[in-house]
Amino acid sequence: MISLPAWPISTARETELLAQVLASPQWGGFHSIVGEFEKQFAAYQGCAYGISAVNGTVTLEMMLACAGIQPGDEVIVPAISFVSTATAVTRIGAVPVFVDIEPYSFNMDPSRVAEAISPKTRALVAVHFGGALADVDALASLCAERGLLFFEDAAHAHGSEWNGKRAGSFGLASSFSFQNGKVMTAGEGGIVLTSDEALAARLRSYANQGRRPGYSFFHHFEAGNNYRITALQAAVLTAQLERLDSQIALRAANWRAFLDEYGDARGVTWQRVPAEVNRNSNYLVLGRVDADRDPFCARLQAEGIPCTPFYPHTLYGNPLYTSGDAPCRVMPCPNAEACIGDAFWIGFRALMGDEETARKVARVAR
Ligand SMILES: Cc1ncc(COP(=O)(O)O)c(C=O)c1O
DSSP states (O other), X not given: OOOOOOSSXXXXXXXXXXXXXXXXXXXXXXXXXXXXXXXXXXXXXXXXEEEEESOTTHHHHHHHHXXXXXXXXXXXXXXXXXXXXXXXXXXXXXXXXXXXXXXXXXXXXXXXXXHHOOTTEEXXXXXXXXXXXXXXXXXXXXXXXXXXXXXXXXXXXXXXXXXXXXXXXXXXXXXXXXXXXXXXXXXXXXXEEESOHHXXXXXXXXXXXXXXXXXXXXXXXXXXXXXXXXXXXXXHHHHHHHHHHHHHHHHHHHHHHHHHHHTTOOSEEEOOOOTTOOBOOOOEEEEEESXXXXXXXXXXXXXXXXXXXXXXXXXXXXXXXXXXXXXXXEOOOHHHHHHHHHEEEEEGGXXXXXXXXXXXXXXXXX
């Protein structure tokens, strides 16, 4: 058995910041540490504004709603993602349009997006699967040409970059998750980032009971909600952000060692990461197995490696969509469907030990 580091991890820094919050009279979202964290994280990803919220599902929903996506509008999403990418669209009454992914990047294929656009299409949500960015150049220019709003679901891509520009800064707005398994976590949490001042103001009001700055606490301008994170979460996230750069560097070095050790062995095709992705959160190690995927995963699991067979179906294969309960439009998705049968992921803990541990994992995968 290979012994891998635990996740999540905290240090004396989390304890110190948590103690400061606990010693204060404000443990909720109005403590200054929440706003400070939002500013720091937005700046870290190259955006002007950050609006935190309880999780990375709610953040997707509020991002689309506050940007003006209306019931009946179509929003293009990849056929492969965690379900929230699609259900956020469904929950605001809009219609997800599922398009295929590229076979080895696991990201939305820009040429398939172009074919999916109809007169009802208003927006596109790109997912940076596993941490490597989707082709944001092609997707952003397509959106500009066809008059679509461009959003990023960057739940996997904290700190990732495309040609030196950080994930989440390419579209009108982006959404991140701080759920327990993410590379930065407070157990739960999420944030929307944008550089659009008016959108940021709408998001902040929406997440804070429809309040507006300059008015009394009991003055509400719209039917908002209480989506605020607590100061305890912001304390933990502040400490996690301070550690993120060094952890990304560790995973990058271990991934290089992993590939070096795997060498020219056959059997697995690892995720194809475009050269433009100059920095990768390495949230997931992704691959496709040439032969039988499930025995491969079982072999790694038996050695203590957190290897998971891919999703059991595409997003549109969920009962929500196959039953017809939620309207959607499905484009041909042969690559997504092939990945269901042969792809897998390994959690980033496999890249959080020392170099020899990363090499051991590669030897088991060979
Ligand atoms: C791509 C993607 N989008 C959205 C989410 C939803 O985030 P949360 O679990 O914080 O609601 C997740 C994962 O958890 C995800 O992987």
